[in-house]
Amino acid sequence: MSVFSRFFPQAQVSLVHCEENQVILTAKNDKTAESEKRQIRLIDLAREATPATCNLNPLLFNGHLQTGWTTIKETTEIPIYYKRKIFEQEIPALAGQFAVDFVVPAYPKTTDPEATDEARKYTLPSGLPARTTFFSKEELAALPSNDTKPMLVALHGLTGGSHEVYLRAALAPLVLDETAGWEACVVNGRGCAQMKLSTPLLFNARATWDVRQVIKWLRKTFPNRPLFGIGFSLGANILVNYLGEEGENCLLNAAVICANPWNLDVTNIALRSTWLGAEVYSAHMAVSLVNLFNQHVDELTHHPRLNVDDMKDVKYIHEFDRAVQCALWGYPTEGAYHRDASSTDSLLAIRIPFLAINAEDDPISVKQAIPYDEFKQTPYGVLLTTSWGGHLGWFELGGCRWFTKPAANFLNLIAKTIDLSVTPMPEKDKEGLYGETLANGSIHKPSHPSVFYPVNRKLSMTIDN
CATH class of the missing domain: 3.40.50.1820 (Alpha/Beta hydrolase fold, catalytic domain)
Known part of the structure; x- marks a missing residue:
């Protein structure tokens, strides 16, 4: 290890991607015929x-x-x-x-x-x-x-x-x-x-x-x-x-x-599993959320499922999710909310x-x-x-x-x-492997009986008018 690298270390940078199939992009080139435009892998x-x-x-x-x-x-x-x-x-x-x-x-x-x-x-x-x-x-x-x-x-x-x-x-x-x-x-x-x-x-x-x-x-x-x-x-x-x-x-x-x-389920468990995660990060984010809640408490109390008294003991972010997000959106537990909202x-x-x-x-x-x-x-x-x-x-x-x-x-x-x-x-046609979604979130379901749909959700919610 050189003196420079010891005092000025570099972070390792990695790119993770699909090896056998990449999206192909078409380069702009006004001087090239349409059929000859340069192709670029993502x-x-x-x-x-x-x-x-x-x-x-x-x-x-x-x-x-x-x-x-x-x-x-x-x-x-x-x-x-x-x-x-x-x-x-x-x-x-x-x-x-x-x-x-x-x-x-x-x-x-x-x-x-x-x-x-x-x-x-x-x-x-x-x-x-x-x-x-x-x-x-x-x-x-x-x-x-x-x-x-x-x-x-x-x-x-x-x-x-x-x-x-x-x-x-x-x-x-x-x-x-x-x-x-x-x-x-x-x-x-x-x-x-x-x-x-x-x-x-x-x-x-x-x-x-x-x-x-x-x-x-x-x-x-x-x-x-x-x-x-x-x-x-x-x-x-x-x-x-x-x-x-x-x-x-x-x-x-x-x-x-x-x-x-x-x-979000994994991040929640990870935060709760260490002292720094719970007492520093989760607690700090909970303070921000509680402050936000208090700024709008007069309006939020109009929600029929929300109990303001449940906020009194909120110290961590998962407790806020339990008291507020579950009540506002109808999730039975904060874990159900985290799993459903994960991306x-x-x-x-x-x-x-x-x-x-x-x-x-x-x-x-x-x-x-x-x-x-x-x-x-x-x-x-x-x-x-x-x-x-x-x-x-x-x-x-x-x-x-x-x-x-x-x-x-x-x-x-x-x-x-x-x-x-x-x-x-x-590069390779994979249409239907993960399901295709419509603009309103509904899914084109092919006749094949075993197709994975990435945006299936547990909580039914209108996302388009």
């Missing part, structure tokens, strides 16, 4: 997107330190500004308002009385997140466009929002670089990002209905823009579930999945190219829950793992986050070099 594009090395901060030498540093670096200044639009869920059974924040050029602090009135109407008393205000009526009217800019839809992690530093760090190389030419928006979970609840329903790990409605709206509002997705932690789990439910009808062209917990199987139903990024020393999205075998079965996805990085950490010397590089590279390569008018197809 794994080759993923290799090109992945930096050759992963040199992280040697002072943050394990997953716990990398994860802990995220709480210290929350004040990092990344100058991304948002304008907010309120959506009303169209499905009556899932009624409620939610906020979508669109990345816009920097603007001075507003004194517009119309925007202030909107903020008071929809926002918690503590006010909007920094660098965020509401669209004016004129701005909303001018929003539709026929441009062809790539547009990214982002989903944040547990109790987070568009203001989160990890999310802004991932958006920055795409939206702050004028040559990249990206547009972006963030779908905030119900009750998150200072948004008032209008009905007694919070988000959950299966909450795909709001992002589905937004993506349909984006397709109508920006008919020529290629759409992409990126999800972080719990938002990554939701995004994978959405992609699986949509299957071959997905309106997104590609996606990046960051620090997904994947198997491990959903990845097998995805029919667009996607890159998943996980650190194997992540103390929250634990290694035991990473679906290595499933990635070896799907031609549509590539799993990028690092031996070091923590939970949405990957901090390098200087404070930059390494994971933003392969994420931005992958999205740029797909958006800039791939002909998106050509449907990506596997």
